[in-house]
Amino acid sequence: MRRSHRVRQVINYVNLSTPLGLLIARIGGARTHRGERGLVYAHGYRIPFPVAGAFTVGNVILTKHREGYLTGCLLDHESRHATQYAFCVGLPMLVLYVLASAVSYAVCGHPASWNLFERMAGLGDGGYPLVHPWWRRRRRRSHST
Template sequence: MRRWHRVRRTINYVNLSTPLGLLVARLGRARVTAGPDGLVLAYGYRIPFPIAGAFTIGNVVLTRHGEAEGYLSGALLRHEDRHASQYAACAGLPMLPLYVVAVIVSMLVCGNQASWNLFERLANLEDGNYPRVSPWWARARRPGRE
């Protein structure tokens, strides 16, 4: 594990975001396993919120998918890894309300929760399987509409 990943793991424990992630995984009855780069992977999360294929709290990456499916790998895992770094940069738990504000801004700008969400853009939209949607004011008018 790289030095940065060890530092991030420590920061996210101290700022309480990883302990919160472990609590959410336990409440969601997810199976927890050690992942790469100091991440903790939680498979089989059973609570229907949030609506996402995977989400990260601290260094804990949660998904409803099973471990055997191989869902948390490749580009998606890199995307979630970047979110873990964002928790460290935001001093942990303040990222949660900041993320909600970013979702609201993105919805207002383009009607999509991720396309103009700063956190999702910094984590690479495509790696998270999110579309790039233009702002509403930049979209071309449809023919026949005024």
């Protein structure tokens, strides 16, 4: 494991975000196992919230999908979220993330497109679209004949 991943792992245990992620995984009925980059994968999460293919709390990546789902760009994206917990805000990130989602929804009608945390984690890597703000959308002209 790279040193930066080990540092992130320790910080996320100390700031209690990883223990919270493990608790959420347990409550959600997910099976956990060690993954790459010092992360913990929690597959089979059964609670229907949040509505996402995967989400991260501390160093724990939770998904309703089976093993093998957390790979490639999606794993990169979720790993960046783990780093955000460590170096940005720790547990308050949950509240800040919800606020950022609300702002994004108000700006463009999509909870991720203008969410600062999602953009910093790589919007496309997380499978999210870039929706333009309502004030930048072009209005369609009606053609009357």
